[in-house]
Amino acid sequence: MAEPGQGDGPWWRKAVIYEIYVRSFQDGNGDGVGDLAGVLSRVDYLAALGVDAVWLTPFYPSPMADFGYDVSDYRDVDPLFGTLADFDRLVAALGARGIRVIVDFVPNHTSDRHPWFVESRASRDSPRRDWYVWRDPAPDGGPPNNWRAQPDGPAWTFDAATGQYYLHSFLDRQPDLNWRNPAVRAAMFDALRFWLDRGVAGVRVDVLDRLLKDERFRDDPPNPDWREGDPDFMRLRTVHSADQPEILDLVADMRAVLAEYPGERVLIGEIYQPVETLVRFYGRALEAVHLPFNFNLMWLVWIPEGVRLLAERYEAGLPPGAWPSWVLGNHDQSRVASRFGERQARVAMLALLTLRGTPTIYQGDELGLADTPIPPGRERDPFARAGPAQGRDKVRTPMPWDGSRHAGFSAAEPWLPVGEANAARHALGQEAGPASFLSFTRAALALRRREKALALGDWRGISARDGVLVYERRLGGDVLLVALNMRGTPGRVRLDGPADMLLSTEGPAALRAAPADFELRPDEGVVLRPRAAGPG
Incomplete structure (x- = not known):
């Protein structure tokens, strides 16, 4: 809930973010690949949907070994995606419709073709040698x-020319930067300022x-939970290769760069961690990440007890004043409808948009x-070279716009x-x-925009039984219930009294009287306003 005396708080607290995988959103020049001009042609769709901000996946110059997550220039647009002028037009067009732009910042690694790495690799004496992580071979070579x-x-x-190994947490064409080098930090923060100067919201x-x-x-220890058939990289626990304690100081410096600019620029972190670890990334006195992405709904066994327990653990672990974040899908993970089925995917969408916090929707x-x-x-x-299950193409296919x-x-x-x-x-x-x-999603977003209790209110779990989860969103005296x-199969909802049904995943024709004891259809979710005082 908004802090006392601060109104609604920063814009991103009540916002809904929409991820655009640029390559697959809309092709604007007829080459078969999505681009910034294509996104520009769909700004009215985004406005009609009702989202508040769009996150654009990388569009920077890149050899495309990992489709843009191998950056060769942090301060430009790859010709495949357009020009800087296209980017500026897109920011302006979205801004005119009240939609902010968030860009992807890829600071862990560059492309092996980035001029910095080319220079770093040229010689052990290169001025930029220490911009990347180089180490001598082990005693056995x-x-x-x-x-x-x-x-x-x-x-x-191994780089035969210089006799050392370079580190890459991902593909060998994505060498890791050495963020312990102050020169790297300064250069990357300047790259960040380049886009903030162009008006991005975070x-x-x-x-x-x-x-x-x-x-x-030091070596990473074995992962005791790894089982045959799990991805190779999960064999070890990333105790030493990631998530070091000093990361919070670094991220606080990154957030300080955003604080140089007006308009409450937001810092979002991709962090695949359980909620008990995730909440640490808010930092001391909330000086690190504004919104650490919470992906835990993706891995959850989808039952009422599980969702209620996760939300309660998350809420209990948040530092005072911290704001939650929820994500159900993205360009790396199986789509929600494939995990749950189309009807239950609507219920999941309603959960995403009514749990307390900032939701992110994948295109x-x-x-x-x-x-x-x-x-x-x-x-x-x-x-996909590591096996079909690792391939992400299946969730990155183009957006279908019409029947042509x-x-x-x-x-x-x-x-x-x-x-x-x-x-x-x-x-x-x-x-x-x-x-x-689509109509249901638009209606849910419109309801969230109208009802402050859904966007900014407190959350309280009420019941999780017989396949039905019920929780409350409360802002002052305004109370809404989500079931x-x-x-x-059909499920019963038992309330303290009758309620008005404001929204159903089944559409407007499914709206009906909601007495204190009523039945939900199979795979149905609803939002209710109690006619009397709320439960408890």
Whole structure:
């Protein structure tokens, strides 16, 4: 809830963020790849959806070994995605519609073709040698330690010309920067200022918890939870290769850069940690990350007791004044509709938009898109080399806009197939249907915007039984109830008294009287306003 005397608090507290995977949102120049001009052509869709900010995945110059997460220049736009002028026009057009822009900041690593690394690799005496992490071989000539890279293999690659290994937490074409070097920090903070000067409202920091590594380069210990068939990189616990205690000082410095600018610029961190560890990233006196992404709903067994317990643990662990964050899908993880089914995905969307905190929606989840099988020979993701389960292409397929060829995404063959099932769920076809997934999402976002209790109110779990989770959102004397049937059979809701039903995942035709004891349809979620005082 907003702090006393501060009104509603910073803009991002009541905001809904929408992730745009630029390559797959809309092709504006007919080459089969999404770009900034394509996003610009869809700003009215974003405004009609009702989101408050968009997060753009990397559009910087890159060899595209990891589709933009291998940056070769932090201060420009790759010609594949357009120009700086295109970016400026997009920021202006979204701003005119009340939508802010958040950019992806990729500070852990660069491309191996970045001029900094080319210079660093040239010689052990290079002025930029220490901008990256170089180590001598182990006594047996092998890697300096046992650290693993994602998706697989050692986190070290040997450079024969200089006789040392360089560190890469991900692909060998993504060498890790040495954030213990003050010159690196200064250069990266200047890159951050470049985009803040262009009017961005904040940054989402890629793999933030990996920026600092153990100074002694000790081996990571085995992961006792690893099982045969799990990804190779999960064999070890990243005790020394990530999440070092000093990271909070570094992130506080990063946040101080944002504080140089007016308008409450937001710092968001990609941090895959359980809530008990995640909350540490708010920092001392809330001086680090504004919104550490909370991904824990993604891994949860989807039952009422599990969601209630997670929310209670999260709320209990938050430092005073900290604000929660919730994420259910992104460009790396299986889509919500594939995990839960289309009907239950609506219930999950309602949970995302009504739990206390700032939600982030992944593009296409408002349409109920599912993972798309990728035909042999069409795979693009380098992570797929570690096995089909590691490939992320299935969640990065193009947005379907209409019933035309390639679903309106492009006039050319798209870089990834749209997929027949997702093409049938195109946005235009859902526009007119009052019970469509898109119409439901718009209605839920509109309700959240109208009802401050949903955006800023306190949260309290009420019950989790018989497949139904019920919780309360309260702001002052305003009380709303959310009831989520999380299974495919009818479920009962028992309240202290009758309530008015404001929203149903089934659409406006499903709105009905809600006595103190009533039944939810299978896979239905509703928002209610009690006619009398709320429970408890």
